Amino acid sequence: MPAASASHLELVDRELRAAARVITGCPASTPAFALLSEAGMPAACTRRSVVAARLLGLAMSLPEGDPLRALAESTPPRRLKTTTGWRDRGREALARVCRGGAPLTFEARLATAGPPWRDVPGVTIVLEVGPGGRRDCHPDTRREAAESRLAELPAEATWIWSDGSAADGVLNGGGGATIISPNGDIREVRVAAGALCSSTRAELFALRAALEELLNMDGRDTSLPTVVCTDSMAALALLRSGPAAQRTPLAADIWRLLAALTEGGQPVTMQWVPAHCGLPGNERADALAREASALPQHDTPIDGGTICKAVARDAARAWQQSWPDGWYRAIWADRRPGPVLEADRAVAVDIHQLRAGHWSGSAQYLHRIGRRPEADCPQCNDMGCPAARCRVCREEADTPRHVLLRCPALAGRRLRRLGNIHLEASMARDDGAVAALAAGYRAQLSLIGYAP
The missing domain is CATH 3.30.420.10 (Ribonuclease H-like superfamily/Ribonuclease H)
Known part of the structure; x- marks a missing residue:
């Protein structure tokens, strides 16, 4: 993986996205960064840096004179300018996490810890x-x-x-x-x-x-x-x-x-x-x-486990900083979601979809993908289109931001659950609050005659 090209990484990411859709229940239109984040699966590019740093750390922990260590310490000329191997990529990853720039000393590998029958009494x-x-x-x-x-x-x-x-x-x-x-x-x-x-x-x-x-x-x-x-x-x-x-x-x-x-x-x-x-x-x-x-x-000296942990954290942070501004980034800022622990699969899917911004319970989303056509407008992405308006309050498009933060029909539920009706996007970090508001929205639809 450290030497994989961008096209090969995309093949890996494609499989990761397919798995993430199974885990979260999010539709195919969900942005890749939000989909992978909700599934707890960082992009393949982050894993590449971790693998390269781990290989470099393992090689450098070998005794001097070991062929693999000599290979790790060498800097041969590249055969292909566009291909970066585990040595160069591992060095780049360590340089990013070690801000001082001083050379690192790697902890020697433990040959043996002693026989298992030897104990230390007392x-x-x-x-x-x-x-x-x-x-x-x-x-x-x-x-x-x-x-x-x-x-x-x-x-x-x-x-x-x-x-x-x-x-x-x-x-x-x-x-x-x-x-x-x-x-x-x-x-x-x-x-x-x-x-x-x-x-x-x-x-x-x-x-x-x-x-x-x-x-x-x-x-x-x-x-x-x-x-x-x-x-x-x-x-x-x-x-x-x-x-x-x-x-x-x-x-x-x-x-x-x-x-x-x-x-x-x-x-x-x-x-x-x-x-x-x-x-x-x-x-x-x-x-x-x-x-x-x-x-x-x-x-x-530093050890291989710490190297992997530091590089993984740095790579995940860099990946998260590359997310575009919008609803999902407003929710999480510099944090990452944990697993959704709801026992009900349908509730867990609602939580993932509402946070990721593509909710199958939204009239606006269904109209955008052509699943809720109107006579005057079979399909569009216009937030002002009448077909996209919230079926409960009719004030604006029923995007996840509207449902969780703005819909006046859910103000009572917001107040009871969170103690306020004026909320920030970060409230969506609370799985229970998102689930309660999604259930409240579906209940309002049932009251006015729409199938939830």
Whole structure:
């Protein structure tokens, strides 16, 4: 795909559009960008950049001297000016996401994580603090649940609070940690996590740096347990799969350090805590992580997963910025729709069609495509044509904008559902509101004798 021509990409996009019409129920006349977006399927051009960057990252993670790495590092002359291969396209994609322009260091591939039968006893990973720690609970409730759980852990221990930070979830990562010794001494750790870095990877950098610092401390009491607190559920879930299941050198290093900590029978408890709820240790680690994100990043290696995530986000953003101004862009601006979770297929189709701008329940749309001809005008795209007027209020054409935002017959439903009758296009992000207004419009048609 990285070397595919525009005509070949169009063949792929054609199949994607056919699949998107099945997923959404949108008609063939729906603009391609809106159709693919509603189906959660980015255009093929975005996938091409991701595949090229992934291939480049995998090749550069191989040992020096490997034939594939040598091929990735080379720059041979092009045989065809119009054909760009995975090396050039991957470099272009990485240059777009790495705004600094500094050369990147790629993380070496992990050869082996160790035999699956080898375990590290003494390490306990806990991913919850009780029902009060759920994300939908009030911050005070979450803090109280965390404090209650932490009170059950040994007070006479070495406590580590760690956190990670990454701008937009993929840029300029930093990790920070606070190490509190049983005698009250406090050490703070800051570490750069890479120019391209996911939030989870930044958390892992913070954990590794904190464990290394702890192991190198002079006079450390090896008879006391260690408690590690972090707000990264993803990082702890990754580590919980065990040392043999790790696929990156970073996670394998953390398990190596944990094994070194527990060699003398010293237990380690890794405890998840809710974020941003007023826990002093977590707040301080968060501040250290933000400070660490400003450290020089060029020497910190990046991994293939982060490369794919960053390039995919950049390519999707560029594709979205290419959308023309109009109804659909007014709805989403710089956001993207999630899946429509309505159980009723007909309701889900109404939501997709109304947002995409081509609704089969609209008289204007049906007249435009010749499915609602009139004696004086069999078919036209004139918004002022009498055949295109809203059959409920007769004020203007019943476009999706009119039905959702303007039709006076639906003002009561807008008020009850959204608390206002003067709405912006962004209200169409609410699946339930769109479904309610579509159902209200069809009910009004039934009242005046039209088939819904």
